[in-house]
Amino acid sequence: MSISRTKAAVVGIALAGGAALALFSPASAALGFLSGGLHLDVTVQSPATLVARGAAIDVPVDVDCNATSNAFVNVGVTERVGSQTATGSGSVQAGCNGGHQRLLIRVTAGPGKAFAKGTAVANANIFGCNNTTCGSESSSATIQIQR
Numbered sequence: 001m002s003i004s005r006t007k008a009a010v011v012g013i014a015l016a017g018g019a020a021l022a023l024f025s026p027a028s029a030a031l032g033f034l035s036g037g038l039h040l041d042v043t044v045q046s047p048a049t050l051v052a053r054g055a056a057i058d059v060p061v062d063v064d065c066n067a068t069s070n071a072f073v074n075v076g077v078t079e080r081v082g083s084q085t086a087t088g089s090g091s092v093q094a095g096c097n098g099g100h101q102r103l104l105i106r107v108t109a110g111p112g113k114a115f116a117k118g119t120a121v122a123n124a125n126i127f128g129c130n131n132t133t134c135g136s137e138s139s140s141a142t143i144q145i146q147r
Helices: 002-024 029-034
Strands: 040-044 048-051 056-065 070-081 084-095 100-109 118-129 134-146
Touching (some): 040 118, 056 070, 056 084, 070 100
Parallel strands (some): 048 134
Antiparallel strands (some): 084 100, 118 134
């Protein structure tokens, strides 16, 4: 009889603890999204296109956001060209409409080396705010650069 009462007590404590955890733990991302929270998403796409013989590249980026004002989207690209490295960055302001948008972001090569046809690494970041909070998201991808 004593063992059954002990098992029942342990089960009761476990259930009560689980209920308390569910009630008092922070809301998940899904709950934040469903309750009208800030949503930011950025994804680098491929291929990028050479501009002005490698002085820049146009990088396609998919954005999905619901910020109340403009969101800021930055892209940085690094490419191995011969024995050197070409790097550059670019940014735009995106008007968030709550849905999907495809942006073309011009990434200007830094001093020293132009971009060339080949493979590169691209990193994108989006930053935005709604009426109550600000946030950011990032994405990284290997992309192809074409003419």
